[in-house]
Amino acid sequence: xxxxxxxxxxxxxxxxxxxxxxxxxxxxxAMAEVAALVEExxxxxxxxxxxxxxxxxxxxxxxxxxxxxxxAWEGDRCVGRVECEWELSDGxxxxxxxxxVLPDARRRGIGTALLEAARGLAADLGxxxxxxxxxxxxxxxxxxxxRLEARDGSGSIPAxxxxxxxxxxxxxxLAQLERMSxxxxxxxxxxxxxxxxxxxxxxxxxxxxxxxxxxxxHAPDHLVEGMAIAQAAMSTDPPAGESxxxxxxxxxxxxxxxxxxxxxxxxxxxxxxxxxxxxxxxxFTELSVPGDSSAxxxxxxxxxxxxxxHRLGMRLKLANLVQLHRVAPERTDVYTWNAxxxxxxxxxxVALGYRxxxxxxxxxxxxxxGADSAGTGATNGS
Numbered sequence: 109x110x111x112x113x114x115x116x117x118x119x120x121x122x123x124x125x126x127x128x129x130x131x132x133x134x135x136x137x138a139m140a141e142v143a144a145l146v147e148e149x150x151x152x153x154x155x156x157x158x159x160x161x162x163x164x165x166x167x168x169x170x171x172x173x174x175x176x177x178x179x180a181w182e183g184d185r186c187v188g189r190v191e192c193e194w195e196l197s198d199g200x201x202x203x204x205x206x207x208x209v210l211p212d213a214r215r216r217g218i219g220t221a222l223l224e225a226a227r228g229l230a231a232d233l234g235x236x237x238x239x240x241x242x243x244x245x246x247x248x249x250x251x252x253x254x255r256l257e258a259r260d261g262s263g264s265i266p267a268x269x270x271x272x273x274x275x276x277x278x279x280x281x282l283a284q285l286e287r288m289s290x291x292x293x294x295x296x297x298x299x300x301x302x303x304x305x306x307x308x309x310x311x312x313x314x315x316x317x318x319x320x321x322x323x324x325x326h327a328p329d330h331l332v333e334g335m336a337i338a339q340a341a342m343s344t345d346p347p348a349g350e351s352x353x354x355x356x357x358x359x360x361x362x363x364x365x366x367x368x369x370x371x372x373x374x375x376x377x378x379x380x381x382x383x384x385x386x387x388x389x390x391x392f393t394e395l396s397v398p399g400d401s402s403a404x405x406x407x408x409x410x411x412x413x414x415x416x417x418h419r420l421g422m423r424l425k426l427a428n429l430v431q432l433h434r435v436a437p438e439r440t441d442v443y444t445w446n447a448x449x450x451x452x453x454x455x456x457x458v459a460l461g462y463r464x465x466x467x468x469x470x471x472x473x474x475x476x477x478g479a480d481s482a483g484t485g486a487t488n489g490s
Contacts, residue, residue: 117187117213119221122177124167128160136160136167138186139179146208150243151466156443159400165372171365172196172356178225180209180218187213190222192229200354203230203476205240207274219274230476237352238473240280242271243288245466256469258285259350261448263467272469280471283351285448289462290441293404296461297433304426307419314418318382318390320427324435325377326367332360334389335381339363342408351470374399378435380428382411382420390415393424397436404432406444409453421456429460 125133137160144157158166167175173193180188188209194200205226209218230238244265251266256276263285265272272282311318321328327335336358343356370377376399381392391411397404411420432439445468446453 115217115221116182117216117218117221118181119178119225120181121225122179122189125164126168128164133160135179135186136164136177139177139189139191142179142186142189142210143191143206143208145210149211151245155401155403158398162373162375162398162400165369169365169369172362176229178222178229180213180222182213188218188222190226192226194233194235195354195356197355197357201235202237202239202352202354203233203235205238207240214270220278223278227476236474236476238280238476239283239351240275240471242269242275242469242471243466244269244271244469246464249467256282258282258448258469261285263287263448265467265469275469275471278473279475280473281350282469283472284470286445286468286470287448287454287464288443288445288466288468289457290443290465291457291460291462292441293429293433294440297430297437300426300429300433304423304430307423307426311419311423316384316415316418318384318415318418318420318423320380320423321383322378322380322427322431324379324431325371327363327379327381330387331381331383331389332363334383334387335363335392336360338381338389338392338410338412339366339408341412342410345410345413351472352474370396376436377407378428378431380424380431382415382418382424391420391424393421393428395428395432395442397432397439402438402440404436404439404442406442421453422459425456425460 122135122139123132125136127133128137140158140160140163144154147157148154173195175191175193177189177191179186191206193204194202203226207219207222226238248269249265251268254267255264256267256272257264265285267273308320321331340356340358343353367377376397378395378397379392382390384390393409394407395404396407409421409424444457444462446457
């Protein structure tokens with residue numbers, strides 16, 4: 109199709125309301141619903157989607173990682189959206205996108221138009237690199253035909269997958285694959301407790317004397333500076349494949365601001381940290397417990413390089429699973445994403461009972477102002 113005459117849709121920025129349930133929040137809530145429906149089209153459920161109540165505090169907080177969105181409308185119906193997020197730390201150069209179009213509205217140029225809106229924002233911000241994710245559930249991984257592989261890791265995805273086809277058509281390259289895995293929790297409280305006790309007993313002879321400290325939502329004051337250092341390392345230490353990650357600058361204020369945002373989003377965050385006697389944080393792990401879902405999400409886990417080789421990763425995860433059963437015993441599953449080449453962390457997850465549910469592809473385009481992006485289609489998730 110060519111020109112405005114063939115366009116049956118409109119792209120416009122999504123207003124960020126002060127609160128939900130008001131007339132001026134309709135477009136924001138519709139955008140969040142489209143995102144959930146796109147997730148459902150990939151996974152068969154919307155467990156991984158952020159509801160509007162979880163999203164709104166993120167959009168209203170511009171201190172460290174601002175977010176903006178554009179939505180596609182056919183009359184009064186929202187049929188697609190692109191969410192844009194960027195890091196404000198010095199030297200940051202990427203704009204991260206989550207693009208999705210409803211299945212019955214694809215192949216009309218809506219995804220292309222949303223991408224163009226995001227490119228315009230990138231140009232306004234002076235960002236040279238676009239990144240984004242697409243998801244492929246396990247059954248769809250078996251689709252016949254050509255495959256796409258990342259440089260590192262052993263996985264691959266079908267080139268015919270809607271997200272992959274859209275990304276490659278628009279000049280993105282496959283920078284990394286992540287395994288999306290799930291772990292059942294029901295009936296395992298005693299198992300995790302016994303395993304954690306055994307891991308702590310085995311660590312008693314370690315002369316380094318790392319102790320495991322757990323907390324809910326707010327880090328103890330004496331550990332905030334150490335947590336800032338560990339959080340900053342999350343943007344530099346994990347395997348990055350061929351992707352560009354902006355180095356994040358953290359201090360105590362950002363740690364506290366992130367805690368505030370999670371609470372405002374209705375999420376309970378559980379932490380376990382490995383700590384030395386001088387309050388040095390050697391590593392930590394975080395579980396996010398959303399208020400609008402029965403699931404739990406394994407977020408950051410890191411052991412800083414000088415402290416590796418002490419089996420801290422397993423100790424941290426076990427301690428936090430014990431804490432999860434104590435704080436939120438009704439939770440049924442934990443979900444996590446790991447770089448396909450991160451063999452050490454994947455081995456820990458397999459030992460804990462995680463199984464692969466799909467792959468997430470990280471796409472990158474380095475010439476935002478470059479080649480024309482004409483075409484049609486839409487990514488299939490975020």
